[in-house]
Amino acid sequence: MAKANKYSNTVVIRAENVRKTFGALTAVDSISFTVKKGECFGILGPNGAGKTTTIRMLYGFSPITGGRLEILNTDISQGLVQIKFRIGVCQQENNLDPDLTVQQNLEVYARYFDIPLPKARRKAEELLGFLGLNHRKPNRVAELSGGMMRRLVLARALINDPELLILDEPTTGLDPQSRHQVWERLNELRSRGITILLTTHYMDEAAHLCDRLVIMDHGRILVEGEPLKLIRDHVGHNVIEVNEPNPELRDYICSHNFGYEDLGHRLIVYSRANDALFHKLSEEYCREGCVFRMATLEDVFLRLTGRELRE
Amino acid sequence: MRGLFSFHVSQRFLRVWQRNFTVYRKTWKINFLPPLLEPLFYLLAFGAGLSALVGKIQYHGAELSYVVFIAPALIAITIMYSAFFENTFSSFVRMYYQKTYDAMMATPLTLEEIVTGEIVWGATKSVFATVIMLVIISLFGLIYYPHGFLIIPLAFVGGLAFGSIGMFFTGIVPTIDIFNLPMFLFITPMFLFSGTFFPLENLPIWAQLIASLLPLTHLVNIIRSLSFGSLDVSLVWSTGYLLIFFMIFFPLAQHAMKKRLIK
Numbered sequence A: 001m002a003k004a005n006k007y008s009n010t011v012v013i014r015a016e017n018v019r020k021t022f023g024a025l026t027a028v029d030s031i032s033f034t035v036k037k038g039e040c041f042g043i044l045g046p047n048g049a050g051k052t053t054t055i056r057m058l059y060g061f062s063p064i065t066g067g068r069l070e071i072l073n074t075d076i077s078q079g080l081v082q083i084k085f086r087i088g089v090c091q092q093e094n095n096l097d098p099d100l101t102v103q104q105n106l107e108v109y110a111r112y113f114d115i116p117l118p119k120a121r122r123k124a125e126e127l128l129g130f131l132g133l134n135h136r137k138p139n140r141v142a143e144l145s146g147g148m149m150r151r152l153v154l155a156r157a158l159i160n161d162p163e164l165l166i167l168d169e170p171t172t173g174l175d176p177q178s179r180h181q182v183w184e185r186l187n188e189l190r191s192r193g194i195t196i197l198l199t200t201h202y203m204d205e206a207a208h209l210c211d212r213l214v215i216m217d218h219g220r221i222l223v224e225g226e227p228l229k230l231i232r233d234h235v236g237h238n239v240i241e242v243n244e245p246n247p248e249l250r251d252y253i254c255s256h257n258f259g260y261e262d263l264g265h266r267l268i269v270y271s272r273a274n275d276a277l278f279h280k281l282s283e284e285y286c287r288e289g290c291v292f293r294m295a296t297l298e299d300v301f302l303r304l305t306g307r308e309l310r311e
Numbered sequence B: 001m002r003g004l005f006s007f008h009v010s011q012r013f014l015r016v017w018q019r020n021f022t023v024y025r026k027t028w029k030i031n032f033l034p035p036l037l038e039p040l041f042y043l044l045a046f047g048a049g050l051s052a053l054v055g056k057i058q059y060h061g062a063e064l065s066y067v068v069f070i071a072p073a074l075i076a077i078t079i080m081y082s083a084f085f086e087n088t089f090s091s092f093v094r095m096y097y098q099k100t101y102d103a104m105m106a107t108p109l110t111l112e113e114i115v116t117g118e119i120v121w122g123a124t125k126s127v128f129a130t131v132i133m134l135v136i137i138s139l140f141g142l143i144y145y146p147h148g149f150l151i152i153p154l155a156f157v158g159g160l161a162f163g164s165i166g167m168f169f170t171g172i173v174p175t176i177d178i179f180n181l182p183m184f185l186f187i188t189p190m191f192l193f194s195g196t197f198f199p200l201e202n203l204p205i206w207a208q209l210i211a212s213l214l215p216l217t218h219l220v221n222i223i224r225s226l227s228f229g230s231l232d233v234s235l236v237w238s239t240g241y242l243l244i245f246f247m248i249f250f251p252l253a254q255h256a257m258k259k260r261l262i263k
């Protein structure tokens, strides 16, 4: 997935020490990152990490408390309206217009971008087809399923042919079929050169879609990089999970300096090497309840952000 | 207070107006019904019912039948209610429950344009209702023309004033139930004490003075004069008074909405 090299060096988003406070709470604490043209960039993080706050600053919904933010080579404090003509936003909440039909939702939204009606009609037709909502044109929004609403929000975000697509949890609440369909669409958009910035709680989604990503927590960026590289650097290749580990096994792991996490009833061992350790463990310490699997982005995420529940 | 009077509104605010008009057209039959039926109900109740009790009314030295007296006030009341309702309850639902403004703010529309579009839309609803009512009331021969045509642009001015006041409350009420407060403390007293159902001359002087501060009093005065076919300089003063309300509450509404929504 290391496709980064094929992108030009044009920077689409440049965030420098961007901060956002709500009273005493620092929701985003001096974060810096850049997104290049054609890239798919992910922001991951537990609930309350500051993802939505970051995104809201990007499209000018929330004024920044400090720092500098440049979108499409324009400082956000200078040319916000001009920037907004060129970006598409899918907010975390489905705020479709319940007073309008599916078709009208797109047409009315197109009007906000000064798109003339005939063109809006054509575009709506195309996008409803693109996201598999053609048969729902005359329906009211309330008659759609959650997944269809989400896809309509995505269609709406594409109405102005954006150069940058900003998606806050685009696939939350979708069934696996819809989710894969959305992934396919996003990949297709990216192959057309559209830059995408997204947040998600699905690690497989981030690993599948993102060229680069950051993991945030408490308003700060913990790590940044390509998904595979993050996995290699922070977890390794493989993971061994042991259910109900016995004391001998614990001692063995501790004394051999392996990376591990002890969850009480479960022990997670990050093995950088091959499966030799797994064979040793499963033969000598645990006959069953011992699993050997590939390391995933989820391991990185949990390792970096901890396992406690958030607010 | 920074930026209280500094806002930039492009003509894109019309997009917000158009959005509301699109929705209005979908339910136009229902939207047409209240302004169509309301004057009929009132004229029946007051004309056939109460008139017998009240008899003739003394107004500015002339003797009028009660129906002639209240018909113009019905229009003024409708102008007030249409815009105030639209920019309180309806705007609040769009803002708070439907998140329509949130969606709009991800487009080139600015919050100032959204608020402006909503207020202009509220005034437009006043105009629509006024036109329908004018037709009905004119059928009874209660409006003098061509003076009566001036009531239409006045409906817009009145709608802007009452809509801005409504939008200001939308910016500050914590929940939708709280609208009952301005309704009860501001709108209902105006409905009753603005020279609507009885001449203000019947009130003690101090009450007349208070009444003369109410914007609805001025709207009633203008519309009544026009309906009777009289044009005088007080019309200019009263229209100006409504415009002053608009010019005070429009920036206040913008400011309150900004404080509420820009986080």
Ligand SMILES: Nc1ncnc2c1ncn2[C@@H]1O[C@H](COP(=O)(O)OP(=O)(O)OP(=O)(O)O)[C@@H](O)[C@H]1O
Residues within 6 Å of the ligand: A022, A025, A027, A045, A046, A047, A048, A049, A050, A051, A052, A053, A054, A092, B263
């Ligand atoms: N308008 C606001 N006023 C006060 N605090 C806010 C506001 N918006 C967000 N916060 C706080 O800022 C922090 C970051 O919230 P944010 O919505 O950005 O998180 P998130 O990463 O998007 O979380 P989630 O995964 O749950 O969507 C949270 O502590 C939240 O309570």
Ligand SMILES: [Mg+2]
Residues within 6 Å of the ligand: A051, A052, A053, A092, A168
């Ligand atoms: Mg969020």
